[in-house]
Amino acid sequence: MKEKNKKILKYILASIPLAVIYYILLANILYFGKDAQLLKANRMRAKILDSIELNYTSIDSSIKALQGRDGEIYRMIFGAEPLETLYDEESGEEISIERATALAADVQFCIDSIKGNLAYLGSSARNIPSIVPLENFHLKKLGASMGKKVNPFLKSVIWHPGLDIYGEIGDMVLAAGDGVVEKASTYEDKNEGRVLIINHLNGYRTKYAHLDEILVKVNDTVKVSQRVATVGSTGRSLTPHLHYEVILGERHLNPSGYFFGSLSPADYSRAIHISENSGQSLD
Numbered sequence: 001m002k003e004k005n006k007k008i009l010k011y012i013l014a015s016i017p018l019a020v021i022y023y024i025l026l027a028n029i030l031y032f033g034k035d036a037q038l039l040k041a042n043r044m045r046a047k048i049l050d051s052i053e054l055n056y057t058s059i060d061s062s063i064k065a066l067q068g069r070d071g072e073i074y075r076m077i078f079g080a081e082p083l084e085t086l087y088d089e090e091s092g093e094e095i096s097i098e099r100a101t102a103l104a105a106d107v108q109f110c111i112d113s114i115k116g117n118l119a120y121l122g123s124s125a126r127n128i129p130s131i132v133p134l135e136n137f138h139l140k141k142l143g144a145s146m147g148k149k150v151n152p153f154l155k156s157v158i159w160h161p162g163l164d165i166y167g168e169i170g171d172m173v174l175a176a177g178d179g180v181v182e183k184a185s186t187y188e189d190k191n192e193g194r195v196l197i198i199n200h201l202n203g204y205r206t207k208y209a210h211l212d213e214i215l216v217k218v219n220d221t222v223k224v225s226q227r228v229a230t231v232g233s234t235g236r237s238l239t240p241h242l243h244y245e246v247i248l249g250e251r252h253l254n255p256s257g258y259f260f261g262s263l264s265p266a267d268y269s270r271a272i273h274i275s276e277n278s279g280q281s282l283d
Helices: 002-078 099-126 264-275
Strands: 147-151 154-160 161-168 172-176 179-184 194-199 204-214 227-231 241-248 251-253
Touching: 179 204, 194 227
Parallel strands: none
Antiparallel strands: 147 154, 161 241, 172 227, 179 194, 194 204, 204 227, 204 241, 241 251
16 A cells, blocks of 8 residues: 555656646747737737828828918918918817917907908909809819810920810800900910900909900900900810910919809819819810
8 A cells, every 4th residue: 555655656746847847838838829919919000000190191291282272372362371370280189278369369360461451452352363254154164274284286295374164156254353454355366366364453364365256345444253255266276165364473373273252162172173183275
């Protein structure tokens, strides 16, 4: 019996180191399994963070582009500097009373500046080009806007200084704002055909080309939306259309940006998109 007990004791003692080895191996296997899962989860989180950062960068670029356009509207139309502090990234943070007061003061200064300029202009706020200069207009009539476009006659990319609007011969062309007729062609230019230019007496001029008939004469006073000409295809023109330009000083501006007076916000945005993405001009 004693001999048997000794054998059992020896077996137990011999098994203890083996059990310890098994325990260590099993613990390491479980540990590395959990560690691998954590590593996999961390890699997934890293990918998600990279995606969020990429989206943030894209959104930030879009916001900066919108800021630039908004600033141009303030400077060119209202003669006021845009309020940069309105674009500060304050969302999600509490704003102190001092900060809020400073923002309110900046806003009030900007408003006062705009009001002052409009008061100085008086009725000439109507002199700012602000409508689509074609009667019975719809978005499907929009062609290429200002920029590098394919010229249908030269078969090459050249600078296109205005906006093409499709029409039928005889469609009514409208004055884009109040002003005085600076030019009304009595002859047909080989490139632009019959041309009308209106001086809006505030630095702006608008140009209407390839006309069929001009209904006003030099030095005539015109009002916004007044019928001043008819659509034609005179000069170098691929098809009947109105070539329309907006000029401030000596600088050509994107005409589709000056349709805010006659289009809804949704159509205004679509008009800019359509015209900027048209690749070939009609003249």
